Amino acid sequence: MVVTVGTARAHGPGRSLDTHTAALDDLLRHAAGARAGTARAVLLRGPSGIGRSRLLAVASERLGAEGMAVRSVAGLPGGASRIRAVDALLEPPPEGPCARPGGAHEPRDTHRDWRRLHRRALDLLADGPTALVVDDAQWCDEASLRCADFILRRSADQPLLIVLAQRTGVPGPGTRVLTEILAQDRCALLELGPLDERDTQRMITRVLGAPADPAFVRRCTEITGGNPLLLDRLLHTLSTVGIPPGADALHQLSTVHQTVLASLVPEFLAAGPGPVRQVATALAVLGRAAVDPLAALSGLSARHVESALGRLRHIEAVPADSPPRMREGIRTAVLAALDCEELRGLRVRAARVLSDAGRPAAEVAEQLALLERIDEPWMFAVLREALAEAPTRATVAAAGRWLRGAPGRRLTTAERADLHVELARAAARTIVAPADALWHLRQALALLPHPRDRAPVAVQYAMMALGTRRAPEALRLLERVLGDLCSGTGAGPGPADREVRVTVESALLATAVNDRSALPAARARAAALPVPSGHSPADRRLLAALSAFAALDGGSAGRAAALARQALRADEPGTAGWGVFCCSAVLALADSVDEALTALDQALSPAETQPPLWPRRAALAGRSLIRHGTGDVPGAARDAWAAVEVVGPAGAPPFARIALSSVLLSQGEARQAAAVLDALARSAPDLDRSVWEWQHYLYTKGRILRELGDPEGALELWRRCGRSEEEAGIANPVLAPWWLPTATTLGGLGRGAEAAGIVAAARERARRWGTPRALGLGLVAQAAVVEGRDRTGLLARAVDLLSESPARLELAKAEYQLGRELLALGDARGARGHLRRAIGLATRCGYRVLAAVARDALVTAGGRMPQLATVPLDSLTHSERRIATLAERGHSNKGIAEALFITPRTVEMHLTNVYRKLDVRGRADLPRGLGRHPGAPRPADGLSATS
Known part of the structure; x- marks a missing residue:
């Protein structure tokens, strides 16, 4: 034990005490009785941090100011010291470190020794009233405390005051003797309890310099539990960061309190009972654990663990959860107090304890993953098992450390x-x-x-x-x-x-196929290959690649879709690989949206419990783009956020961020959409090497710039997109239809002639591709560069074609444009019909921007706002609507599966969702006319009711 000794005969005013004033008054009253010639003892008792030491310091100054000599000693944990506490109190300090070689353990004649020390005390008392103060008396040696009691009994008529301060809940060599002394009439007890609100208010005023709001005082008292040390640290921290004691600072108190608590708990534990420290360390290592693992790791009984947990909960280091866990900031502080080798040993032991308890390998591996050295065979066996169950980056890295350190292993x-x-x-x-x-x-x-x-x-x-x-x-x-x-x-x-x-x-x-520099040679290579049969997995992957080249070439949507279907038809469900993603993109470009979404639905419902996440996020991003293209903006938003939510927008793959920006733009969040793409450009400087992502990036960024009022910047990006397609040999008109906003923007600026060549080339590519979407968009683009009735005629034909496509969003735009043109030509009645349809489509699509401007146009045309209630049919996805349409027409599950190139199980899954959304009991209750609902797909070609 290390001791500190001080002697005070102070004069003048002492330091003030703003807490435990009643206890101070009681102590000073006992001191007054001692000065009057009646020796007495006081046991000052309270938990850690309650303010014993401060009260003793203030009392010592007051006693010194009143002419009393004060001699003090304070013990620290660690066992008996080289010098006994009573020697330090009553005798001059030793001349050197070896002055008393025996120290507290030196053999002595106890009675003779006590009489000698009593005479020394009488010598001190001859000079005047004397106070002997022992702080943390529970850690003092037993002999010193018994000697102090002997001196007290022999000095009953002397001006002697003995003050013993005990930290409760902390056992030590002097605890039993203190209990015996307290049982005698000569010793008075002063219990220090938690501060009340009045004491808290005084302390706040002293530290912060101003009275506090009553709610602030109540909250401080509540979160500190009336502990003066914790309150003092809390208030000084608030003073440092400049938080005033007002009611508006209540929400900041808890955060600051946790920070202060994390800094204090290691001190409490170091000075507290050994079992509490052991359990706290074990819980910090395990993070969250029941009593049995804590007992095994700490080496204590379950009863001692429960008791220690109660104390940790009392100081708020452990919330009242089950199983127990340690607050994260406090856990970090406790672990930081351990040296590296001690912490490593604890983690290895923790892993063994958890393994012996039959905990999952992933939980055991959490401990091993934190070790710098994975050097035992059983460790790698656990990590390997965890990797098979639920891998994390930490366990992968730990297994890699074992493998890198294994050159000497066999x-x-x-x-x-x-x-x-x-x-x-x-x-x-x-x-x-x-x-x-x-x-x-x-x-x-x-x-x-x-x-x-x-x-x-x-x-x-x-x-x-x-x-x-x-x-x-x-x-x-x-x-x-x-x-x-x-x-x-x-x-x-x-x-x-x-x-x-x-x-x-x-x-x-x-x-x-996604590398612009390699694309020309690969295109020639693909053209020289025979089309495989598709019977093997390798053949199906090759078919998927060939379908992508066919789509980029833009020659025939039917041929590209046929290759994609052949690649998907025999593919295993639940594999979100490149082939599925590629084929779904090709099918979507070919207007076979339901087949594309069905393929992605299967890929995103894998049988594997934890599939590879990178291709899964790419599939989500692809489904988002497809849904957005069909006008399902809410569904596209769900998929886009799901693709980025795990790692955040900055860490998501490029397609996921492009999909998210497209959704945000349609939801009227153009600036947020721009921020997403700007972050993508910064994090992927070589994005222009890609084919698919780069084209979509330029197309979407141009749309954002136009929305933000920069048409010239938008036109430059779209022209760049066109040059990029030309350099890469891409002829598909709907991969990234930059030519459409280019034509409409130039037409709106009165520069339609500049777009004439672009529109002519685009319409020719659209004719070759041949889908209703491509042909309809081509007519919309041509309408932008002509005037008068020619424009309305082209837009009317575009509306008819787009109505046959899955592109509901583009149909809504075309309806709006046609309505505006008719209004400009004076046909308000005709305009109102198209504007109402545009509002209805835009509302169901979740396209807020278009719905708002179409409503303004409708009011201008003299129309009333349509009442647009969401009907259950609107909640169906494209795949669900198509399958429900065929089921309502009498087709069997097997026939639907064969026609749509999906499994009967997938058909059953979609029908189950349809029944739930429409609140029907089966296919016999499906409503008639599903296929005539706005935006519903056409029935599959060649499918008979008897299939």
Whole structure:
């Protein structure tokens, strides 16, 4: 024990005490009785932080000012000291560190020793009244406290005051003796309890310099539990940050309180009972745990753990939750007080305790993932099991540390490569970008010299690298592997070897189709390939790539869609891979939106409990763009936010951020949409290397600029989009239809002649592609560059064509434009009909901006606002509406599945959702005329009611 000794005979005014004033008055009254010649003792008792030491300091100054000599000693935990407390109080300090070699443990004649110390006390009392003060007496040695009691009994008629201060709840060598002394009449007890609101108000006034609002005082008293130390720290922190004691500062008190508490709890624990400290440390390591694991890790009984948890709850280090957990800031502070090796040992023990308790491997791995060294075989076995169940970036990194530190372990090259591939798959299922997965795959590739072994790893690398900066590297890798395979050194002529080559070929095309620099050579390569049968997975992946090239070429929507259907028809459900994403995009461009959405619905409802997240987010982004194109803005918004919510907009893939900006623009949030795309441009400086993302970026950013009042900036971006398509050889008119807003903007500026050539080329591409959407948009663009009745005729034909397409949003725009043109020509009655339809479509689509301007136009045309109640049919998705339409017409589930290239199980799933939304019991209760509802799809060609 370390002791501090002081002697005071102070004069003049002492320091003030704004708390425990009643206890101070009682202590001074006992001191007055002692000065009058009657020795007495006082036991001052209270919990940690209650203000004992401050009260003793103020009392010592007051006693010194009143002419009383004060000698004090304060003990600290740690066992007996080299010098006994009574020696420090009554005898001169030793000359050096070895002056009393025996110290508290030196053998003594107890009675003779006590008489000697009594004589020393009488010598001191001969000079005047004396106070002997012992703070933290519970940590003093037992002999000193018994000697003090002896001196008190032998000095009954002397001006002697003995003050013993005890910290409650903290056992020590002197605790039992203090209890015995208290049981005698010679010792008075002063209990220090929590501060009341009056004491709290005085302390606030002293520290903050102004009286506090009553609500502020009540809140301070409540959150500190009347603990003076905690209140003092809280108030000084408030003073430092400049928060006044007013009612408007109540919401800031809790935050500051938690910060102060986190800084104080380690002090409380260090000075508190050992069991509390052990349980607090165990709980900090485990984070959240029941009593049994805490007992096992702390080495205490369940009863002691419960008692310690009660004390931790009392000081608010642990909320009243079950199972117990430690507040995060306090947990950090407790762990920071441990040295590295001690913390490592605790984490290893915690992992063993959790494993022995049968906890899930993922929970055990949380402890191991925090270790710098993963150096025991059982640790890697646990991490591997956790990676199979629920991988996290931390567990992937920990397993990687084990693998990197395993050169001396008996692992073959093939085993090491397999482990890297396994870790890559696990990393792909975490919420981060695929950088970690790609690193592990590169390590595996470096360990595999044979092309046939490298091929599947190279394909996996390429698929994970899609949309990242590693895509060009993946393309070169696939070219090398394919060259080796085709040269005869890597594969033979058998079916299995052909499957390997086709798999690599399809991955190469899938990578190149989104790389502007590689696209021309890949297009020529794709054109030279025969169309595969689609019987094997490799063939289906190749078909998906070929469908993408067919869509970019823009030659025939029917041919591109047929390739996509062939690729999807036999594909396994629940695989959100590139093939599904690609085929759905092609089908959407070909106006086969229901098939596209059905494919993505299946991909986004995987059988795997934790599928790879990167392709899943890409599929969500693709579904958002498709839904937005059909006018389902609320559905598009849900998918776009789902694609970015895990990692935030800044970490989401480019397509997800483009989809989100499109949604925000349609919801009237143009500036927020611009911020999303600006962040994308900053984080992806090589975005212009891509094909699909770059075109959509330029098209969407142009629409945002036009909405923000910068038509010239918008026109420049759209022209740039057109040049980019021309350089890449993209001829599809609806991939990113930049030409449409270009024509309408130039027409609105009176510069329609500038757009004539652009419109003519676009209409020719639309004719070649041949979908109602493309043809209808071409007519809208042409209408923008002509005048008078010619314009209304073109818009009327555009409305008819778009009504046959899934593009409800574009139909709403065309209806609005036609209504405005008719109004300008004086046909208010005709205008009102089209404007009402535009408002109805825009409202059901969730397109707020268009609905608002169409309402203004309708009022101008003399029309009344339509009452637009949402009907249950509006809640159906496109897939649900189409399946429900066919079911209502009498088609069987099997027939619907075959016609739409989906499984009967998918049909059942959609029909179940339809019954729930429409509140019907089965297909017999489905309402008639589903197919005639606005925006409903046309029935599938060639499907008979008997199928």
